[in-house]
Amino acid sequence: MTPRQFPLAIHYVRQIAEQIADCGGDVAQWLALSGLTRAQIADPAFELSFERFRQLVRDGLDTTREPALGLLVGDRLTASAHGMLGYAAMNSGTLRQAIDLVQRYLPVRTSLVTVRLAASGRSMRVLFEEVEPLGELRVVVLEAVILTIKNMIETVCLGTSPVEGIAFPFPAPAHADLARALFKADLAYGTSWAGFAIPLDLIDTPLRMADPAAFEDARQICQRELDKLTRQMSLAARLRRLLLDRQGGYPTLTVVARLFNMTPRTLHRRLVAEGTSFREVLDDVRHTLAMEHLKSSHLSIDEIAYTLGYGELANFRRAFKRWEGLAPSDFRRQARRD
Structure with a gap:
């Protein structure tokens, strides 16, 4: 089989590298285990296969001996770390518009998971679903992605959190207390879904940072990137x-x-x-x-x-x-x- 196509903004790999360095790991040695160099991950056009990304995460966990690596990476990914997607989200008119944006354009940044919305009583669930089974990467990836998107939502809301609770479809890890501290929300483990819930009465509330013109310009750039990605996919x-x-x-x-x-x-x-x-x-x-x-x-x-x-x-x-x-x-x- 040829290596599986795997859209992933290389910026995220650089963030993993920085976290490994903060944990005292040797980044050059970590990259070398996957046959990579600092120069390669510094190149915005460099593309990873899914298999190589999987190896990078495995080696990162071994190098740092930090099972909460995904949480630590997710916490350092601010809204601006998501490029034009983050910029568009920060200029959204409502939470619904911001979440719809993430749902549609997250594939421009990563194909690890997709986002889906589902009403549940008086809440709107923001569901994160694996594009294909993540296996041993599941905890790392879901913790990182859900934390960074949750933090993006809080940035859009000027620091206040509309999130009611976080759900993970795996047993509570040994670092669950750290997860609660970083998420600053109630966590539930062993659930049938992954993601978080937002009260329906907040979903269409106008946001103070809204800039319709800036939002539309950024959205169009995201759409062009999505169209390009679709054309390039085998x-x-x-x-x-x-x-x-x-x-x-x-x-x-x-x-x-x-x-x-x-x-x-x-x-x-x-x-x-x-x-x-x-x-x-x-x-x-x-x-x-x-x-x-x-x-x-x-x-x-x-x-x-x-x-x-x-x-x-x-x-x-x-x-x-x-x-x-x-x-x-x-x-x-x-x-x-x-």
């Missing part, structure tokens, strides 16, 4: 994202071709030109999700097979043995021992 990457979004009800090649406004033959030919095929991308998505479900979910193996679109459990077992060389049940037992 067809295989677009297909992968679509399949991850539709997990459990995977569309056929014919349906995907229609969604991408091309014929099935053209879709097949372009995927072959990129060195892959519809079947290979779907197989890789199922492989990724199967391992994550077996490691972290409480679904039975039958339920996982159904979720991944296998009509017969035996077909899932054969596929998994091809991927990992052992049965799903053996993989789950081994993962739980580790």
Whole structure:
């Protein structure tokens, strides 16, 4: 497989580097473990693969021996650290406009998570959802992203916090007390969602920093960047994202071709030109999700097979043995021992 396309503002990697230095780590040595240099991460045009980013985070945790690395990085990311997205947010007319902006244009800064809004009683939940399973990066990434966006919202509100509470879909970590101190809000762990809630009666309140002209100028720049990113994304990457979004009800090649406004033959030919095929991308998505479900979910193996679109459990077992060389049940037992 070729390295997975992974839009991520390199500025965030520099922030991780600065935090590692603050923790007493050797940044040059940390970068060298992933085959990188300071000059590369200083280049605004430098692009990381997801695999290399994963290695950087792993090595960062090992180098600093700081399990709260994500929190510390998230806390240092001010609204201005998010470039034009942060500038547009600071000029928003209402909280709803600011959050809608983040929801639409966060992919310009990172493709690790997406943002979705959902009404819940008298609150609006701001949900952060993994584009694909983050695995061992989950705690680090969700803590960093949710904290920095929560801090951005407070900046938009001139320091006052409209956030009612923070939710994380993993058990309370050893550094939960530090998390509470940095979030300055009630935290709930082991929830079914990740994000925070804002009272509905505040969501459309006019903001004092609003500047409609500056907001629109910044929004248009964000839109141009999003359009450019979409054009540059390979067809295989677009297909992968679509399949991850539709997990459990995977569309056929014919349906995907229609969604991408091309014929099935053209879709097949372009995927072959990129060195892959519809079947290979779907197989890789199922492989990724199967391992994550077996490691972290409480679904039975039958339920996982159904979720991944296998009509017969035996077909899932054969596929998994091809991927990992052992049965799903053996993989789950081994993962739980580790």
